[in-house]
Every structure is written in C-alpha cells, then in structure tokens.
Amino acid sequence: MSDSEHSDWQKTTIDSAQAEQHPETARAVAKIKALRQSIDNIDSAIVSLLAERFKATSQVGVLKANAGFAPEDTKREDYQIERLHRIAVDAGLDLQIAEMYREFVVTEAKKRHQRIAEAGGDPGVLDVFA
Amino acid sequence: MSDSEHSDWQKTTIDSAQAEQHPETARAVAKIKALRQSIDNIDSAIVSLLAERFKATSQVGVLKANAGFAPEDTKREDYQIERLHRIAVDAGLDLQIAEMYREFVVTEAKKRHQRIAEAGGDPGVLDVFA
Numbered sequence: 001m002s003d004s005e006h007s008d009w010q011k012t013t014i015d016s017a018q019a020e021q022h023p024e025t026a027r028a029v030a031k032i033k034a035l036r037q038s039i040d041n042i043d044s045a046i047v048s049l050l051a052e053r054f055k056a057t058s059q060v061g062v063l064k065a066n067a068g069f070a071p072e073d074t075k076r077e078d079y080q081i082e083r084l085h086r087i088a089v090d091a092g093l094d095l096q097i098a099e100m101y102r103e104f105v106v107t108e109a110k111k112r113h114q115r116i117a118e119a120g121g122d123p124g125v126l127d128v129f130a
Numbered sequence: 131m132s133d134s135e136h137s138d139w140q141k142t143t144i145d146s147a148q149a150e151q152h153p154e155t156a157r158a159v160a161k162i163k164a165l166r167q168s169i170d171n172i173d174s175a176i177v178s179l180l181a182e183r184f185k186a187t188s189q190v191g192v193l194k195a196n197a198g199f200a201p202e203d204t205k206r207e208d209y210q211i212e213r214l215h216r217i218a219v220d221a222g223l224d225l226q227i228a229e230m231y232r233e234f235v236v237t238e239a240k241k242r243h244q245r246i247a248e249a250g251g252d253p254g255v256l257d258v259f260a
Contacts, residue, residue, distance in 0.1 A: 028197040035186045042183045044217055051221035053172045056165045067158040091181035
C-alpha cells in the first residue's frame with residue numbers, strides 16, 4: 001500500500017469499495033462489519049436495560065423523597081462496588097470499565113433523586129418517567 | 131418525626147429496624163428493597179453485556195491495527211448517535227443518559243484501539259481480552 005493510500009485510510013472511515021481491491025483488507029472489513037452488528041445489538045440491549053434501571057431508580061427517588069431519606073447512601077454504594085467488581089471478574093470485564101459504569105449510573109441516579117427531592121417527591125420533574 | 135430523627139435519616143443509610151417503628155416508612159423501605167433487587171439484576175445483565183461489547187471492540191481494534199485503519203471512525207459514530215437516540219426514545223430513556231452511555235463506551239473502546247495499534251496489533255496489551 002502506498003503512503004498516500006495508507007494516509008487516506010487513516011483519515012476516512014472504512015470504504016468497502018476501496019478495500020475490495022485488497023483481499024486481505026476486504027476480509028478485515030467483513031469481520032469488522034459482523035462485529036459491529038453484534039456491538040449494535042449489545043447497545044440496543046444495554047440502552048433498553050438502562051431505561052428500566054432509571055425507571056426503577058426514579059421510583060426509589062420518589063420513595064426516598066417522601067420518606068425523608070437522603071439521595072446519597074454510602075452503604076448501598078459500598079455494596080454495589082463490591083458486587084459489580086465480582087460480576088466483572090466473572091464476566092471478563094476490565095474492572096476500570098465496571099467501576100466507570102457504576103459511577104456513571106449512580107451519579108446520574110443521585111442527581112435525579114436530588115431533583116425529585118427538591119420538587120417535593122414529584123417525579124414529573126424528570127424528563128422521562130414511566 | 132423530630133428534627134434529630136429526620137437529621138439521622140438524612141445522614142445514614144436506611145435502617146429497617148429504626149424504620150419499622152414507623153409503618154409508612156417501613157412500607158417505603160420494603161418497596162425500595164424490592165426495587166434495588168431489580169436494579170442489581172439489571173446491573174448484572176449490563177456488566178455482562180459490557181464484557182461482551184469490549185471483547186467485540188477489542189477484536190475490531192486488532193483488525194483495524196493490522197489493516198492500518200485509524201482507531202477513530204466519525205461516520206460510524208454519527209450512525210451510532212442517531213441509532214441510540216432512536217432506541218432511547220422507544221425505550222423511554224432520557225436522551226442525555228443514552229448519549230453519556232455512548233460517549234463512555236466509544237471513548238473507552240477508542241483508547242483501547244489506540245493501545246492495540248501502538249502494540250502493533252497485539253491485543254495482549256489490554257488487561258482483559260478473551
């Protein structure tokens with residue numbers, strides 16, 4: 001492959017027409033496409049599960065606000081850290097990724113709990129609540 | 131509830147022994163526990179799916195490094211943004227959450243692609259790869 005071709009490929013997305021002139025690259029492109037379809041399917045599942053997760057945490061937020069509990073719960077967080085760490089090891093997931101995921105969902109859930117508490121336990125304050 | 135009790139509850143995690151003295155609060159605690167079990171089940175599923183997602187993106191990283199493709203792919207990202215937006219609307223997920231999820235997984239996948247590329251296409255550079 002010439003330098004200019006290589007440079008084109010570095011800059012642009014995968015162009016299968018261009019790639020088909022090179023059989024080995026064409027095989028790589030086909031494999032990448034198949035993997036991307038699996039990645040897209042996994043994303044569909046995760047986004048659907050995140051929707052369910054935030055519906056559940058919004059309900060927790062309403063219950064907490066009405067009962068006078070604080071949005072933060074450090075014991076619960078310690079339990080979640082230990083538990084997700086264990087599941088990540090079993091699943092073969094980089095522990096850093098598992099911890100980033102946990103921090104992301106817990107932080108966002110707490111922000112939403114705070115908004116519900118400030119609205120006097122009214123979940124309508126969130127954009128989405130079913 | 132007295133001010134001091136309220137203040138205790140604000141600071142601490144939910145104490146069911148304490149809560150059972152107050153029937154309404156006890157009901158809220160029971161509901162929160164049930165919701166938390168569902169949240170934990172959802173987290174198990176998501177962490178397992180994230181493990182599969184990063185296995186797939188690591189394979190993409192190896193194929194890209196060997197074929198000389200760049201870790202970044204803006205066309206692919208535009209497609210993912212539009213697609214996940216659509217799925218989030220269908221699922222009833224806050225679009226901000228969906229976009230944060232997408233940015234998190236794409237950013238981390240790109241970092242790992244970069245590390246694989248720098249290691250000459252060797253996936254062993256990652257902590258986890260199966």
